[in-house]
Amino acid sequence: MSDALQLNGDLVDRARAAADAIADDIQRHIDEHTTDTTERASLRLLGITGVNEIDVPLVNVVVEHARSLLPSGILRPFVDLMDRTGRGAQEVAEGVAAGELTLAPVPPERCEGVEARAEALAREGVARIDAVRARRNELVATVGEPPKPYVYVIVATGNIYEDAAQAKAAARAGADVIAVIRTTAQSLLDYVPYGETTEGFGGTYATQENFRLMRAALDEVGEELGHYVRLCNYASGLCMPEIATMGALERLDMMLNDSMYGIIFRNINMQRTFVDQYLSRLINARAGIVINTGEDNYLTTADAFEAGHTVVSSDFINEAFALRANLEPWQIGLGHAFEIDPAKPDQVVYQIADAQLIRQLFPGYPLKYMPPTKYMPGDIFQGHIIDGMFNFTGILTGQEIMLLGMLTEALHTPLLQDRYVSIRNAKYVFEACRHLADEISYKPSGLIERRADEQLRRAVEQLEHVRSIGLFKALQNGEFADVKRDPDGGRGFEGVIKVAPDYFNPFFAALREGRMSGPPRGTERGETTAGDSAVAGGGD
Amino acid sequence: MLIRPYGDTRDDGVIQFSFTLPMPYSVKAADVGKQFLEKLGFHTVGIAECRAMDPEYTFFVAYARTDVGIDPDEVKGDYLEVEEMDFAAINALIKERLGRKLGVVGAAIESDAHTVGIDAIMNMKGFAGNYGLERYPEMDALNMGSQIPCAQLLRTALERDADAILVSQIVTQKNIHVQHLTQLIELLEAEGVRERFVLVVGGPRINNAFAKELGYDAGFGPRTTPLEVASFLAQEVVRRHEEA
Numbered sequence: 155m156s157d158a159l160q161l162n163g164d165l166v167d168r169a170r171a172a173a174d175a176i177a178d179d180i181q182r183h184i185d186e187h188t189t190d191t192t193e194r195a196s197l198r199l200l201g202i203t204g205v206n207e208i209d210v211p212l213v214n215v216v217v218e219h220a221r222s223l224l225p226s227g228i229l230r231p232f233v234d235l236m237d238r239t240g241r242g243a244q245e246v247a248e249g250v251a252a253g254e255l256t257l258a259p260v261p262p263e264r265c266e267g268v269e270a271r272a273e274a275l276a277r278e279g280v281a282r283i284d285a286v287r288a289r290r291n292e293l294v295a296t297v298g299e300p301p302k303p304y305v306y307v308i309v310a311t312g313n314i315y316e317d318a319a320q321a322k323a324a325a326r327a328g329a330d331v332i333a334v335i336r337t338t339a340q341s342l343l344d345y346v347p348y349g350e351t352t353e354g355f356g357g358t359y360a361t362q363e364n365f366r367l368m369r370a371a372l373d374e375v376g377e378e379l380g381h382y383v384r385l386c387n388y389a390s391g392l393c394m395p396e397i398a399t400m401g402a403l404e405r406l407d408m409m410l411n412d413s414m415y416g417i418i419f420r421n422i423n424m425q426r427t428f429v430d431q432y433l434s435r436l437i438n439a440r441a442g443i444v445i446n447t448g449e450d451n452y453l454t455t456a457d458a459f460e461a462g463h464t465v466v467s468s469d470f471i472n473e474a475f476a477l478r479a480n481l482e483p484w485q486i487g488l489g490h491a492f493e494i495d496p497a498k499p500d501q502v503v504y505q506i507a508d509a510q511l512i513r514q515l516f517p518g519y520p521l522k523y524m525p526p527t528k529y530m531p532g533d534i535f536q537g538h539i540i541d542g543m544f545n546f547t548g549i550l551t552g553q554e555i556m557l558l559g560m561l562t563e564a565l566h567t568p569l570l571q572d573r574y575v576s577i578r579n580a581k582y583v584f585e586a587c588r589h590l591a592d593e594i595s596y597k598p599s600g601l602i603e604r605r606a607d608e609q610l611r612r613a614v615e616q617l618e619h620v621r622s623i624g625l626f627k628a629l630q631n632g633e634f635a636d637v638k639r640d641p642d643g644g645r646g647f648e649g650v651i652k653v654a655p656d657y658f659n660p661f662f663a664a665l666r667e668g669r670m671s672g673p674p675r676g677t678e679r680g681e682t683t684a685g686d687s688a689v690a691g692g693g694d
Numbered sequence: 695m696l697i698r699p700y701g702d703t704r705d706d707g708v709i710q711f712s713f714t715l716p717m718p719y720s721v722k723a724a725d726v727g728k729q730f731l732e733k734l735g736f737h738t739v740g741i742a743e744c745r746a747m748d749p750e751y752t753f754f755v756a757y758a759r760t761d762v763g764i765d766p767d768e769v770k771g772d773y774l775e776v777e778e779m780d781f782a783a784i785n786a787l788i789k790e791r792l793g794r795k796l797g798v799v800g801a802a803i804e805s806d807a808h809t810v811g812i813d814a815i816m817n818m819k820g821f822a823g824n825y826g827l828e829r830y831p832e833m834d835a836l837n838m839g840s841q842i843p844c845a846q847l848l849r850t851a852l853e854r855d856a857d858a859i860l861v862s863q864i865v866t867q868k869n870i871h872v873q874h875l876t877q878l879i880e881l882l883e884a885e886g887v888r889e890r891f892v893l894v895v896g897g898p899r900i901n902n903a904f905a906k907e908l909g910y911d912a913g914f915g916p917r918t919t920p921l922e923v924a925s926f927l928a929q930e931v932v933r934r935h936e937e938a
Contacts, residue, residue, distance in 0.1 A: 326748035339805035356865040571714045
C-alpha cells in the first residue's frame, strides 16, 4: 500500500528540508517569547485550579497581578512566595487572589534555591501527567483496542450530560473516537471557563469538569463494549497550553492542536499562536495524546482542485513544528481533505490521488481524513452516497482517523439516527474493502499519479517560496486558505511577551526529560491469538 | 386542485419515514412504530426496518400513506420575489442608475465562527460557478469574516458609507442567531441609522418572512446564490436611490 504510487523522492526531500527551515525560523521567535496563556498553563501544571468570586480563573488573576514580572517568567516569583509562606501552590494562588499575598522579583541570593525547588515541582507536575498516560496504557491493554481506521464522530448538544448520552449511543453503534464540540466562542476567550456546561451554544466549553464527565462516560461504555473509546477536544484558540494541561490530566486521547489554524480561521495573532502551540504540543507529547491538525479547513475557503497543494505544504509545516515539540510520529494526526466539487468529472479519482499522496508522504502517522461538508446537499440520499465514496477513499488509501461524514451535514447537528446510519455506512465500506488497498497499484503516469505528482510539485514550490520570504510574510500574503493576516494584528497580541535573558520556566525541560515512548497497545477486538501482528494504536 | 404525495401511482399518498424511538428493541417494536404512524393519521403502514440502534433506542424506516391533500394555490406567504439578473446586467444597472459603486459590508456576527455562508456570497470566487460580490466591478464589497461584533460591523459600514449590510448566521442552537440578529437591529435603531442601510440576513435557518419579522429588509435561506443576492441588492438600492 505504501508504495502504490511512484513519487519523486527528491521532491519529498526538498519539501521536508523547506518545512524544517520554515519551522526553525519560527522556533527562534518562539524561544524568545512567552505568552499569558503559557504562564497560566505553567501555573496549572503546578496544580492550581478554580476561580475567584467573579468566576475569573485563579491562574488569570495571578498572571495579571504579576504582569510586570512576566518577562522573567511567573514561576520563579511564584515558587519563591510558596517558600516564603510555607504554603502550597493552590493556597498561594488563593492568597494572591484575595489580596493577602504579593508576588515580587526574587533577590539574586534566593534564586538558586527557588529554581531548584521549582524544578522539583515541575517534575512532580509532569509525573502527574505520566501517571495519567500510564493509566491509559493500562486500560487499552486490559479493555482492548478497536481495529483501524478509527471511526471518529462528533457530539454537539451544548449539554455535557446529553453529550455523554449521545456519545455512549455513538460508541455502541461503532464510534471509536468521540469529539466533543466546543462552543464556538471559546476560541476567543483569553481564559478557560470553569465547571460543567449544560447550556452551551453550538457545543460545550472545554473545561476540566466537562472533560472529566465525558471521560467517565466513555470509560464506562468502553468497558461494556470491550474496547477503549477515545475522547477528543480542542487545544486551540487563545488558551492552547492550558487546555492541553487539562486534557493531559483528564486523560483525553486526542486534541485538535494545529500550529496555524487559529491564525487563519480565528484571526488570533500569529506570534501568539506559534508560541502557544509549542508548549501545548510539548504537553500533548508528554501525555501520549494524538494531535489532529486542521488543514482540511483550508479548502472550505479556497478551492480544493486549485489550492489542494496548500494542504500538502501545511501538513509538512505542521509536521515540522510537531517534531520540534517532541511529538512522536504516531501522535501526529495530520489532517487533510480535498473536497472537490462532486459535479466535476473524475472527482473521486482526484480525491483518491490526493489522499494516497498524503498517505505516502507521512508513513507511520495516524492521518485524519475529513469528510465532505462544503458540497453536501440537502438531499440526504445523495449525501449518503457522497459520504460512501469518501469512506471508500479512506479505506483504500489507509487513512487512520476517519471523521465520519453525516448525510445531514448540510442540515443540522446529527440526530441519533444520522450518526447511526453514517456509522453503518462506514463500517460496511471498511469491512467490504478491508484488503482492497493491498491489491492496488496505480498506473504509472496515469491520471492519479500525475495529479499526485503535480500536487507535490506545487507544494514544494510553495514551501520553498515560503522559506524564502518567511512564514509570517506568507501568512500576511494570504498564501494559506486565501486568508490574509497581519503579524501584529489579530486577537491576543497584547499577551505576547518578549522574554528577558533570565526567563525561567522549568516545565520546558521537565516535559522533555525521560518520557515514555510509543502508543498504547491492546488486543484488537475480534482478533485471535493466532492472528498476525497485534499492532494497535499506530505504527512507531 | 388538491395534490398528494406521489409514490408509485398518482395520489397514492406514499411517504417514507425514518425515526428513532427511545425504547429498547423487542418483538413488539415494529407494532409500536406502526401504531405511532397510524396515530399521526397515516394508513397502510409498512415497517421496512426496525432494529436496535443500541440497548436503549430503536431505529425505524417505514412507508405509509396519507389521504391528506394540499392545494398549492392556497399557500400564501411573504416570499422575496427578486427578478434574477445576470452578472453584466447587475453591474450595468448599478452603473447607469446609481451612478457610483454600491457599497456592501458583510460578516458572520458575534459568536458565530462560520464563514461558509458569507464567503459563498461575497468571496471573489463565489459558489457553484457564481461569482461572489467582491468580483462585481460596480460593487465595493468587504467581507469582514466571522465573529465580528455588531458594533464593529456597524462602525465599518458607517466608515465606508456602505449601502447594504449582509449578515450571516449559521449557528442556531438555542436560537442564538435570533439574539444576535436582534442585537444588530437594536444597535442600528439606537444609533438612528437603521434606514441608512439595506439590511440582509442569510443562513440555513433563515427565510424572508422570518427576516422581516426581525426587522430586516430581506432574508435568504439555503442554496441562495450570489446572483440572487446581488440582484436584490442592486434593485433595492437603486429603487431607494431613485425614490429619495
